[in-house]
Amino acid sequence: MIKLTAQRQAILDMINQSNQHWDAELLARALSDAGHSIGIATIYRGLTALEKAGLIQAIHLGDKKRYERSDKAHHDHLVCRSCGSIEEFFDEHIEQRQRHVASQYRFQMDGHQLLIFGICQQCLKLSMKGEQS
Amino acid sequence: MIKLTAQRQAILDMINQSNQHWDAELLARALSDAGHSIGIATIYRGLTALEKAGLIQAIHLGDKKRYERSDKAHHDHLVCRSCGSIEEFFDEHIEQRQRHVASQYRFQMDGHQLLIFGICQQCLKLSMKGEQS
DNA sequence: GTCGAGAACGATAACCATTATCAATAATAA
DNA sequence: TTATTATTGATAATGGTTATCGTTCTCGAC
Ligand SMILES: [Mn+2]
Ligand SMILES: [Mn+2]
Ligand SMILES: [Zn+2]
Ligand SMILES: [Zn+2]
Numbered sequence: 085m086i087k088l089t090a091q092r093q094a095i096l097d098m099i100n101q102s103n104q105h106w107d108a109e110l111l112a113r114a115l116s117d118a119g120h121s122i123g124i125a126t127i128y129r130g131l132t133a134l135e136k137a138g139l140i141q142a143i144h145l146g147d148k149k150r151y152e153r154s155d156k157a158h159h160d161h162l163v164c165r166s167c168g169s170i171e172e173f174f175d176e177h178i179e180q181r182q183r184h185v186a187s188q189y190r191f192q193m194d195g196h197q198l199l200i201f202g203i204c205q206q207c208l209k210l211s212m213k214g215e216q217s
Numbered sequence: 218m219i220k221l222t223a224q225r226q227a228i229l230d231m232i233n234q235s236n237q238h239w240d241a242e243l244l245a246r247a248l249s250d251a252g253h254s255i256g257i258a259t260i261y262r263g264l265t266a267l268e269k270a271g272l273i274q275a276i277h278l279g280d281k282k283r284y285e286r287s288d289k290a291h292h293d294h295l296v297c298r299s300c301g302s303i304e305e306f307f308d309e310h311i312e313q314r315q316r317h318v319a320s321q322y323r324f325q326m327d328g329h330q331l332l333i334f335g336i337c338q339q340c341l342k343l344s345m346k347g348e349q350s
Numbered sequence: 351g352t353c354g355a356g357a358a359c360g361a362t363a364a365c366c367a368t369t370a371t372c373a374a375t376a377a378t379a380a
Numbered sequence: 381t382t383a384t385t386a387t388t389g390a391t392a393a394t395g396g397t398t399a400t401c402g403t404t405c406t407c408g409a410c
Pocket of ligand 3: 167
């Protein structure tokens with residue numbers, strides 16, 4: 085149903101060729117660097133259209149919305165408060181329990197978002213180095 | 218450490234006397250209706266200060282940040298896509314599993330947010346009524 | 351009690367992510 | 381070809397939040 089215009093194809097390619105969690109602004113810069121200068125409004129519209137078509141998926145992270153490939157299976161995210169890095173995980177127990185909770189509340193679940201915040205392994209190592217004088 | 222000024226006390230009271238998940242604007246209107254006309258900047262600053270002091274807790278819901286009492290135990294939220302209502306739940310299995318995942322990834326978790334989206338029981342009932350002509 | 355430093359306040363400007371507007375262009379259908 | 385419709389890009393507008401700044405409040409030192 086979605087029309088894959090040159091601009092939308094460029095956006096989709098950029099996202100599919102990486103494992104990043106892109107926001108609109110970052111994507112605009114990357115596309116510009118790659119030779120595609122696409123208006124920022126077109127990028128926002130393209131992202132919305134591609135998400136609705138199921139070709140990419142999104143997460144809400146604090147203030148901004150971030151997009152990633154949709155060809156990987158569902159997963160949730162560990163977000164580092166120090167460096168901003170995002171790790172992915174999947175836990176079937178958690179997924180199951182969510183369905184269980186929803187059914188308990190007679191709630192027709194159609195999605196969820198689980199963010200775990202903290203400090204990633206890398207940042208922990210760095211902070212340990214820094215502490216010992 | 219936090220100084221509970223008249224304005225901050227009014228904000229805190231309003232939140233503590235209810236079970237709502239308040240955003241800044243809603244709170245400003247409610248306070249104004251209750252006779253406290255507090256500048257919107259002061260409300261934002263007050264909410265930030267009260268949260269840092271642990272007197273209220275916050276969740277990020279899409280675009281806006283919402284605040285609720287902190288005297289209730291930790292819980293997560295079921296958010297209705299149709300009416301916007303928020304139900305609360307707690308599931309120890311999910312909490313446990315999160316800790317497990319974090320430790321697997323050597324990730325020092327210091328918080329999390331789980332939002333389950335869908336249609337609440339009420340809205341389901343209403344939509345069924347609407348469907349049968 | 352007076353003084354002064356620092357905290358808090360309120361009005362408002364600024365910020366930033368996102369969406370709306372609109373004229374120009376491209377694609378599609380008749 | 382011509383009419384219709386969708387898409388684009390520049391830019392204005394929106395909405396939530398934060399920054400600025402002059403004024404007011406608080407409170408301990410004197
Ligand atoms: Mn991901
Ligand atoms: Mn709650
Ligand atoms: Zn990190
Ligand atoms: Zn509902």
